[in-house]
Amino acid sequence: MTWGTGRAVAMTDEEFRLLRDLITEYCGIYFADSFKYLIERRLQPRLPVHNLTSFRDYYRLLKYGSDRAKEFDEIVERVTTNETYFFREAYQLRAFTDEILPAVVKHKKPGDRIRIWSAGCSTGEEPYSLAMLTHDLPLTRGLPMEIFGNDISRKVLKTARSGLYRESSFRQTEPHWIDKHFTRDGRMFKLNEDIRNRVNFGHLNLMDEAAMAIMSNVDVIFCRNVIIYFANEARAALLDMFHKKLRPGGFLLLGHSESLINASTKFELVPLTHDIVYRRPR
Template sequence: MLGSDPAVPAMSEEEFRLLRELFHAHCGLWFRDDNRYLLERRLGPRVQALGLRDFSDYHRHLRFDPGREAELDEATDVITTNETYFFREPYQLRAFSSEILPALARRNAGERRLRILSAGCSTGEEVYTVAMLVRESRLFEGWDVDVVGCDISRRCVAHARAGAYGEHAFRNPEVEPLRRWFRLRGGKWAVEEAIRRSVRFQRENLLDPGALATVPRLDAVFCRNVMIYFDLEARRRVLARLHEKLRPGGWLLLGHSESLLNVTAAFELVHLEDDLVYRRPEGPEEWP
């Protein structure tokens, strides 16, 4: 029930509408009509922390207060869903290891460079998983390898950089062979230095017009379980940016429930043995 905790103000229909428009414009997230309670629950503590009366005041604060940028960061930290874990969606990672990485090793053999992005990497598990798979493939020894993770959430990027995880991050049993890349320290599993040195993290809002400006042209992008929270317009904006950043023939790996059907025809579907993935077509074509 809305407003069931008396210490947290209830969010009216009008406040919900204003706040969801604001967050949609900021980062693409779209809260459906039945998400009012979710937003109320996640943002209520922010209203209290700022000593504000209600969500109308909070909306005004986010729009006009001199500290609005900092508060938008705080709000983004609490409204995003950051669920992730090591070796998520294993059939796709098997396809990545057994088909995509060997194809990239052949294709880039001349320049000996590999560039991979995890867009919306949350607390970093996906990035470290990818870096470990690249390493375990032994196809890129002595290459210039760059594995980058980005996320809009400051808290997530800080956690990712720290590279230490509780047992819950290992809930997929298929991660076990990769456990050798961790050391148990102070009750947490810390990613080994050799792997940490091979990745980097940066804060990026994929909806920003200048997003990924410092990221080089990419061979593969993981953007899994990120756009499921966006509306169609925001999805298209992010996909246009990823299309621009991918080299022709570069791979786009989405979450298992995500399809580009009725979203864009700018990527081609490729049938691999273990999975279906997308690819930017060969050739110089720009985003249609």
Template sequence: MTSSTKTAGAALTVSDFEKFRDYFYKRTGIQFTESKRYFVDKRIETCIRQAGYSGFASWFAALRLNDRSGLLQELINQLTVNETYFLREDYQFESLIRTVLPDVLAARGGVGRLNGPVKILSLPCSTGEEPYSIALRLLEEWDQIDHVDVEIHGADIDSDVLARAELASYNERSVHRVPPAWRKKYFTPVGVRYQLDEGIRDAVTLHQINVCDTVAMRGFRDFDVIFCRNVLIYFDELSSRRAAENLYGALRPGGYLFLGHSESMSRISPIFTPARLPEGIVYQRPIGGSR
């Protein structure tokens, strides 16, 4: 098969796919292998059709030449995976409340001597279940919540899921792990969906960001805790290392980083110190580390 031959049933030639893959990797840090051809082709075909282009060549030229066209963002929205639900990997929230936050307070001088709020970042936040889960757990189970100012931020590269996070309307699957008492207290049934309480929504500030974008990530600083779960597995070695360095820069010295259960920072970068807590492993930016 030559590079100009279409793969059966695909929207792209092999050459087209290689051009797209290189471009998308440079812009997002996400790399698609040949095994993802069917997934990628179908979504690019959707983007081309929705944008009204006659084929890949004209669409791809417009994509590269005009960042303001919205074509790149639509492509990102099509190609990013946003599988999530409330209280996922709940043992990490247990660790946050039982071990990490008490350590953060102690390291910052205690409840009465904090200089600024405790800051928590969830990235990627997808449709909001994770940062809203953090807010729910703190309100319901952290005994210091009435005495400590907490800022919770959610961030994602996908503008569509951020819009859905702002709406905060969820299906049964999203809330299936929420205790019945919490569901009654914080959610309003609307047809077959559940509308999250406005107070919880207002407790989370949402941002659009690419964790591999070093310049943009410089705007994120002095976080005490970052949840960055199940995203580094989509990056190659170089992008993972860049993301790790950006997360390091976003944390306070001594701040904590939670990864997904299948991810390991030891395979990516030595700049974090692993901390083995009763609930599992978390990664810490060393105190005294360079900014």
């Protein structure tokens, strides 16, 4: 990307650190020094949009500009990793249906709600997998289930709400799920309405504690492959918040390469047959 004289605007080390810290403060995501060129490349196109000639001016705009919220939305679309697919980490989903849900149901009375939250849901494959898995499940009959999917990226939420997917979203999906819940439309697959209607999507920044007030008494939180990108302090703050949002006895499921080691001591470890998950003590 070039500007003015035809030369690309370079990002100094100091500008990188200022912008990096601002991004972490906003959404938790942390970039090590080795990511400087990636950030430079991804943010460079934003300079001409605002008639700016340096990243320092861009930093000022983000820090003090009246349109800073809108600009952070633009940054989010450039720096988040949105990789996901249906039935990701199947062993964990098996643990969810075979061991976690029965433990949740044990403490419910008829008519009680079960609340499941996919925090950092990307294009929706995770909460929709949960909706398919719990569709018609005899175990939860008589217990209304609410499934929430939240993400900071407005773009991924648009795809999630459309329910339209490409073949790559099914790399770990057994064909019977596709036959049962999708309608083929050329090269795309449309998720049927009965499953789509079971998931409530919303825009949410997990670092925004005030916005998070809408979420409470959650039975199971899936926050998989999200905190791996977070700074240590952001991770610790988020886990504290999850602890508050869970019912006592509620479960937290992280991605297979993520753990609470050094991040939180508030949860207890629960060994299951094929997985180890975290639980807010009763």
